[in-house]
Amino acid sequence: MTNQYNERLRQVLLLAAILGLALLLFKELWAFFPGFLGAVTWYILCRNMYNYLTEKKHWNRALAASLFLLGFVVCAGLPVYFAIRLMTAKLNSVFSDTHEIMQVLHAFSDRIKSWTGEELLTDENIKQVQKAITGFIPTLLNSTASMLGNLIMLLFLSFFMFTGGQRMERGLKPWIPLRDDNIGILTKETRNMVRANAIGIPLISLIQGLAAMLGYVLFGVKDYLLWGFLTGLFAFFPVVGTMAVWIPVVVYLSSSGHGGAAIGLAIYSLIVTGNIDTVARITLLKGLGDVHPLITVLGVIVGLKLFGFWGFIFGPLMVSYFLLLYKIYCSEYGPLHAESGGRRGG
Numbered sequence: 001m002t003n004q005y006n007e008r009l010r011q012v013l014l015l016a017a018i019l020g021l022a023l024l025l026f027k028e029l030w031a032f033f034p035g036f037l038g039a040v041t042w043y044i045l046c047r048n049m050y051n052y053l054t055e056k057k058h059w060n061r062a063l064a065a066s067l068f069l070l071g072f073v074v075c076a077g078l079p080v081y082f083a084i085r086l087m088t089a090k091l092n093s094v095f096s097d098t099h100e101i102m103q104v105l106h107a108f109s110d111r112i113k114s115w116t117g118e119e120l121l122t123d124e125n126i127k128q129v130q131k132a133i134t135g136f137i138p139t140l141l142n143s144t145a146s147m148l149g150n151l152i153m154l155l156f157l158s159f160f161m162f163t164g165g166q167r168m169e170r171g172l173k174p175w176i177p178l179r180d181d182n183i184g185i186l187t188k189e190t191r192n193m194v195r196a197n198a199i200g201i202p203l204i205s206l207i208q209g210l211a212a213m214l215g216y217v218l219f220g221v222k223d224y225l226l227w228g229f230l231t232g233l234f235a236f237f238p239v240v241g242t243m244a245v246w247i248p249v250v251v252y253l254s255s256s257g258h259g260g261a262a263i264g265l266a267i268y269s270l271i272v273t274g275n276i277d278t279v280a281r282i283t284l285l286k287g288l289g290d291v292h293p294l295i296t297v298l299g300v301i302v303g304l305k306l307f308g309f310w311g312f313i314f315g316p317l318m319v320s321y322f323l324l325l326y327k328i329y330c331s332e333y334g335p336l337h338a339e340s341g342g343r344r345g346g
Contacts, residue, residue, distance in 0.1 A: 031146060034308050035153030041313055042072055042154070043161040044194045050162055065162035069155050083229060110255065182328045193320050197296070197313040201236065204280045208235040208242055212273045219265040220258070221249055235277060236300075236312060242273050295319045 046068050053059040161168065176183055209232020216224035231245040246269040253262035281296065296316050303315015 032150055032153045035150035036157060037307055037314055038150065038154040039157035039161055041194055041198050042068070042158050043165065044191055045198060046071075046162075047165065050165070061163045062159075065159050068162060069158055072155070072158070178328060179332065182331060185328065186324065189320060189324050190317065193317045194313060197299075197316050200281075201296070201312050204277050205232045205235040207280050208232055208273060208277050211276045212242060212246060212269065215246075215265055215268040215273060216249070218268070219253070219261040221253070221261075221265070231273065237304075241277075242269070246273060295323075 050064055050068060053064050054061050173183065176186070178186065209228050212231035213224050213228025216227050221227060227245060227249055231242045234240070234244045235242050237244070246265065250262045250266045250269070253259075253265060299316025299319040300312055301315070302318060303311025303313070305311070306318075307314050
């Protein structure tokens with residue numbers, strides 16, 4: 001009896017030590033968690049193609065993994081590079097003339113005051129904006145360093161996920177407390193959701209950005225490339241989304257004496273820019289992964305707070321997992337489980 005008690009105590013102490021070290025490591029490596037999620041995303045997207053090249057075509061596993069990492073750098077790095085080049089050139093031209101900027105801000109403030117009775121551009125507000133810009137620069141630098149670190153982590157982890165993917169999957173399977181058929185359902189759902197969000201959401205944002213840019217061209221907005229890019233960028237965010245960009249542009253047009261263009265752009269933005277994402281979600285996301293728009297919206301809201309940028313993918317995945325695990329629970333332990341006699345596939 002004493003030996004059994006001592007053995008159980010050693011087991012509890014060992015588990016406590018393992019959990020304690022796991023929590024400590026997770027806490028210290030949390031800053032690189034987005035890189036881990038990115039590696040998981042890229043592995044899921046490319047897994048079938050990688051297995052085809054290495055198993056059917058007999059490519060070298062390390063070489064194939066390196067090519068897929070190069071593909072990620074090209075697919076993700078080049079758009080970011082050109083976006084930074086575009087933004088830098090446009091912002092430099094915009095901020096080179098501070099007098100013109102102040103004129104635009106005062107006109108914008110006067111228009112808001114005529115509508116609401118509140119003055120937007122006061123001396124106190126100007127000081128607050130300057131303070132916010134000053135504090136934003138170190139934050140931006142830290143964010144850039146964090147993104148670079150997560151990119152390196154993503155590439156590092158992706159390489160080992162590709163080269164040891166089959167061994168990793170076999171090691172994980174015994175730890176999943178589900179029947180084999182439900183493990184298959186979970187795997188399929190994960191693949192569909194990741195594909196739908198990793199490919200579908202950026203495509204939808206691109207479509208909205210292009211639609212908005214067309215509206216800016218039609219109604220004579222200067223720097224339409226910049227505003228179209230910003231509109232596509234803000235299309236990622238739920239609820240407010242593109243309105244955060246095109247409403248200020250409409251107000252600017254109105255305050256600068258182009259009332260007709262402002263009304264036209266407002267109508268165009270409400271009808272076309274504001275609704276084209278709905279059509280795209282119904283067609284693209286349903287075709288890629290049959291994802292309900294409500295799951296995407298709620299998931300993005302949750303995911304952005306938890307995971308940062310990768311929340312666009314893993315937020316909706318969490319919501320889908322919640323619904324899927326509920327169905328699996330009913331299948332494993334509910335009436336369906338009772339009807340099947342509680343058998344586990346093997």
